[in-house]
Amino acid sequence: MKDWAGTGRAYADSYASLCVGTAGALLGMLGAPAGRSLLDVGSGTGLLAASFVDAGWDATGCEPEPTMREVALQEHPEIRVRDGALPSLPFADAEFDAVVANFVLNHVADPRASAGELLRVSADLVAATIWTSSPSWLWREVCDRAALIPSEGERLPPEKDFERTVDGFARMLGDAGWTSPQVSEITWTWSADAPALWASAEGGVGGAGQFYRALDDAGRRSFRAAFISVCDERSIAGRLPLVHSAAVAVASHR
Template structure:
């Protein structure tokens, strides 16, 4: 899946969804105390800016130019670098904390990428992935439109991992982590126009699918989307419930039997 050129569409749509983990991640990390943090795959900078406002010394690493442009426009004081997985240019243990929010589910080699996150972290590394995501919404739209099901781009079997909390934990363990994993479920109250902009702008799997459709099928897709919105709209917004798996490793403290607050060992 290519994210090229999707920065503005992502910023106007799924950036708000992905930011739903932010409060929990900051709770896990604790007070900033002037510590350094690397946010890998920072997208439009929403979470990186929130870390900055909480007192962290933040570096936002994002390889996609359109995402960096969106981030710079919205957060001009944010330190942005053109860097990303699978090979970060930073030295070993370069940052107190390293975060990757919904990144490992998009890379071609999740284990190599996870090992790289761990390499540049000194005290703490946190990563998230979807256990349940808005892809079900678009599957419903496709079914209502009578269009062929999206096949979804899957990784080769030896690279992929089961998209559950336990599967995420096993993948990270393969990458050298000693993870503690828990789940966070919340409801995103989405603006229908923002959802449509994500698809029309080519964001994520639904956007990639829509881009392959002929004009006639695009009209069927849009009509089905409008019908589904009419069925599910609540107070002008679409409530969409999803679940994220949140994995944490506190480096150098693996002998401790005390779990991270809000996280259960796996």
């Protein structure tokens, strides 16, 4: 799966603001906090966990990547952040009232085992999100203009993978033991800052960042020039409007 090593700062300055776009939907699905405890698995740089704290949850983060945890501790010192990764979390059974994994199950090597682990450490509610549509066209177009062959991306073995749709996500979660998960799709436009997007590529964030890191100097120059060209054409008032969709799931096992 994707290598996130050393990407904490670049992620915080770019895609963190995109991924927190599910916060409102998750908060609505989990209900009133009433001082309950919540674990944010794959908490990254802490922006989503901070949203839960602001809403009244007693939130803890869990993140395996050291530079992500470093940024989280710098920018959100009020949040406890533990080192740990799916599918084996360093917590007791039913330790938290609610457990959330935001855009995590689309990155793990065993989605069903990982979804089952979320269930294990929850006493009540579990929630998770995956991408159903993201503007990967942007980076494909950059590659086309740069005359570069885009990476196909790493895929799970068929027996581990699942369909990245609302129904496919629901079926996978059911296989993992979630009881009657409620799954819906949300769509929003992320107004992206072009310099921050470029910083994500240089910083090795996601598939585009890993592709850029693997290029030689000539390839990087071509990729950069094509990125500037696409942004010049697509930007509105200096920002790139990028439409995203995500499947958001919640279940209870009381």
